Amino acid sequence: MEKIKLGECYSPRPKWKKVAYGGRQPGYDDNYTDESFLQDMVMNANVVKRDLLQVMQDSVSISQYLCIVALVGKVISMVDEKQILREVFGDSSSDTEDEEHTLSIQGKVISMEDEKQILCEVFGDSSSDTEDEEDTLAIQAQNRRWQRIDEIRGLWLCRDFLSMDQQSSLLSSIKQVGKKIEEERRNREKEKEWDWVGRRQWWVRKAVGGGEKERDGEGGGGLRGRVATAMKFGNLPGWANELSGRIQNAVCSSRCDDLTPGHEDVEKMLPLPSEILWREPLFDQLIANVYEPGEGICGHVDLLRFEDGIAIVSLESTCVMHFSQSKEEIVDEDGYPMKVPVLLNPGSLVLMSGEARYLWKHEINRKPGHQVWEGEEIHQKRRTSVTLRKLCQHI
Numbered sequence: 001m002e003k004i005k006l007g008e009c010y011s012p013r014p015k016w017k018k019v020a021y022g023g024r025q026p027g028y029d030d031n032y033t034d035e036s037f038l039q040d041m042v043m044n045a046n047v048v049k050r051d052l053l054q055v056m057q058d059s060v061s062i063s064q065y066l067c068i069v070a071l072v073g074k075v076i077s078m079v080d081e082k083q084i085l086r087e088v089f090g091d092s093s094s095d096t097e098d099e100e101h102t103l104s105i106q107g108k109v110i111s112m113e114d115e116k117q118i119l120c121e122v123f124g125d126s127s128s129d130t131e132d133e134e135d136t137l138a139i140q141a142q143n144r145r146w147q148r149i150d151e152i153r154g155l156w157l158c159r160d161f162l163s164m165d166q167q168s169s170l171l172s173s174i175k176q177v178g179k180k181i182e183e184e185r186r187n188r189e190k191e192k193e194w195d196w197v198g199r200r201q202w203w204v205r206k207a208v209g210g211g212e213k214e215r216d217g218e219g220g221g222g223l224r225g226r227v228a229t230a231m232k233f234g235n236l237p238g239w240a241n242e243l244s245g246r247i248q249n250a251v252c253s254s255r256c257d258d259l260t261p262g263h264e265d266v267e268k269m270l271p272l273p274s275e276i277l278w279r280e281p282l283f284d285q286l287i288a289n290v291y292e293p294g295e296g297i298c299g300h301v302d303l304l305r306f307e308d309g310i311a312i313v314s315l316e317s318t319c320v321m322h323f324s325q326s327k328e329e330i331v332d333e334d335g336y337p338m339k340v341p342v343l344l345n346p347g348s349l350v351l352m353s354g355e356a357r358y359l360w361k362h363e364i365n366r367k368p369g370h371q372v373w374e375g376e377e378i379h380q381k382r383r384t385s386v387t388l389r390k391l392c393q394h395i
């Protein structure tokens with residue numbers, strides 16, 4: 001036995017004990033432990049050993065159970081919903097496969113669209129789509145930028161007139177018209193160059209080869225190049241009236257960056273004079289032109305059978321429209337007639353009134369070398385345009 005010195009005599013050292021709060025044991029350091037310290041320790045006492053394959057199989061069954069529960073819940077909620085609708089609107093008369101897409105009100109089968117409307121009427125419109133649309137249009141109207149073309153009085157350009165969505169919806173309306181006209185053409189026995197569907201109806205002329213400078217027939221814009229054209233007089237289709245409304249809106253809320261306060265004539269600050277803007281109707285003739293690459297329109301002043309105030313909306317691809325004076329030929333420093341180029345991007349709107357409408361010719365020359373903007377030739381793709389005008393009353 002080991003002995004330790006206590007006072008003047010040596011006595012045997014007591015055995016070290018494991019105590020929780022024992023303080024220091026005589027003859028041992030504070031942190032002293034002997035081999036018995038860890039002998040009762042049990043490691044990983046509750047670990048259950050599992051088989052990986054078994055675990056995987058079990059988790060598949062659990063997910064299956066959960067899916068079944070979710071499906072049953074969904075079916076119950078759908079049955080409930082249908083039951084409620086039946087109670088509100090009466091029993092559905094249709095047991096056919098499209099039963100899910102139709103409901104009935106007192107025996108009358110209605111579509112899902114109708115159902116949505118009815119639900120809105122019964123429960124109130126929560127989506128307020130129309131309000132959102134109106135808000136969007138109001139914001140769009142406020143943010144539009146107008147550019148006055150300084151060299152030509154009465155010529156205005158709005159580059160962001162139509163959003164991408166509005167452009168594609170306008171284009172599909174024009175394509176519909178094209179299809180309808182083509183069908184009518186095919187149904188005719190004798191094919192003429194022009195199809196007269198009746199005054200106040202659609203005119204159509206397919207692109208014709210050769211003749212670069214034919215005089216446009218009734219109501220045309222003057223001298224025309226090769227281009228597929230459809231015209232409508234009188235009652236314009238809904239989409240064209242909507243377009244007129246948008247033009248009116250855009251003019252009313254016009255903002256032009258370079259307008260200085262105290263401008264000599266407030267009227268000149270408007271993209272369209274107010275007597276034109278508020279006439280009834282604003283436009284009653286439309287012409288849709290489809291230009292393939294290389295096709296254009298010769299320099300012309302629109303026929304005098306049309307009133308003042310002409311709008312051109314561009315779609316699909318960009319082009320340069322050139323304006324040149326119709327009478328006094330102002331020449332540039334090289335002796336060529338002076339031309340004012342204006343870039344028409346898709347979605348843009350051009351408004352011509354006064355001098356721009358009567359004293360300046362406009363043309364789109366898409367032959368190589370003429371479609372140049374800021375020194376770069378524009379890569380030509382198909383371009384569609386819509387021109388809106390108003391026929392003079394006494395002609």
Ligand SMILES: O=C(O)CCC(=O)C(=O)O
Pocket residue numbers: 220221222287289297302312362364385386387
């Ligand atoms: O297609 C265009 O942009 C112009 C059409 C035009 O000037 C017209 O039809 O008179």
Ligand SMILES: [Fe+2]
Pocket residue numbers: 221300301302362
């Ligand atoms: Fe024109």
